[in-house]
Amino acid sequence: MAPAPRHPTMADVAERAGVSASTVSRTLRGLTTVSPEVRARVEQAARELDFAVSRQAASLVTGRTGVVAVLVPTLNSWFMGSALNSLGPLLRAAGMELNVYVIPDMTERTSFFERLPARRNADALLVFGFDLTDEETARLDHLGMPVIYVSQHAHGRPSVYVDDVAGAVKATRHLLHLGHRRIAFAPTVGASGFSFSSRARLHGYRQALTEAGIPPDDDLVITMAFEDKRGLVEGVGHLLSLRQPPTAVFAEQDELAVAVIHTLRAARIQVPEQMSVIGFDDHQVAEWFDLSTVAQSPSDMGREAGELALELLNEPEGDQTRRHIVLPTRLIPRATTAAPSLPQGEGASES
Secondary structure, X not given: OOOOOOOOOHHHHHHHHXXXXXXHHHHHOXXXXXXXXXXXXXXXXXXXXXOOOOHHHHHHHHOOOOEEXXXXXXXXXXXXXXXHHHXXXXXXXXXXXXXXXXXXXXXXXXXXXXXXXXXXXXXXXXXXXXXXXXXXXXXXXXXXXXXXXXXXXXXXXXXXXXXHHHHHHHHHHHHHHOOOOOXXXXXXXXXXXXXXXXXXXXXXXXXXXXXXXXOOOHHHEOOEXXXXXXXXXXXHHHHHOOOOOOOEEEEOOHHHHHHHHHHXXXXXXXXXOOOEEEEEEOOHHHHHOOOEEEEOOHHHHHHHHHHHHHHHHHOOOOOOOOOEEEEOOXXXXXXXXXXXXXXXXXXXXXX
């Protein structure tokens, strides 16, 4: 019986190309630290030997796994889906794999931070949208790998995010410029990990009101969840029962804004004739419902986070603590916002 043919190894490719095995690994994983001339030699040698890189073998040579891990609170969201859909292909093009850790509840969260599996199974970690405790942040600081915070600004740590405060200011100013003075703000509940965005957007809303000379009114801030129909009805009912009801609602997410519109129309409140509504995100439903909104791009955020991870892996000696990428937001006025048709309450002429 003839012996089984020996599969070529990374050492064989290195010998034929006249380079080290670690150079072969870097080349075949798509890292940018290899010159074009060396890359061409290695790729030619690999083709001639019909060599397929083994990720485990490359890990033994380089100490790298070839994996970028992602920590997310949920996969059941438009934001996460859009971000990962752009992140995955970018990493694959660089010869990297994507490993997703989903921790939707406190049990999973406690287990993750006790075990920190990413320490053994990845070269970098992207943390999407979590309010971490100081202890959890410290645990990640000691992972010994680049940790990039996505959709949040982490002081002193690499971050990719939008300026939620500035975006909320844009939304509120849009309503102010239309003539609204009683403007409600609706933060969401139930979305694990994203309360920091709610705080930032609430701050931007209040900042814009203060700039316009309008004292913020806590009665106009009502927390709702778009999945909770009863809670929506009660929240909208609270706003409509005020002595001076609002003439506009700024919902911190488009899905919540659409749910508020549905609830208003069920109560025979016309949008925007009697109540203007604006959201935040530019979710697909925003265009379908002709919803005014502040647009952000989770696809761009995922792509920028992936590029930053690759950059930090290729330049491990650089200062990684000051890398902050702030992506723009855009106001998109559509059909759900208009000038108020009813007389404003006392103080309406103030600005």
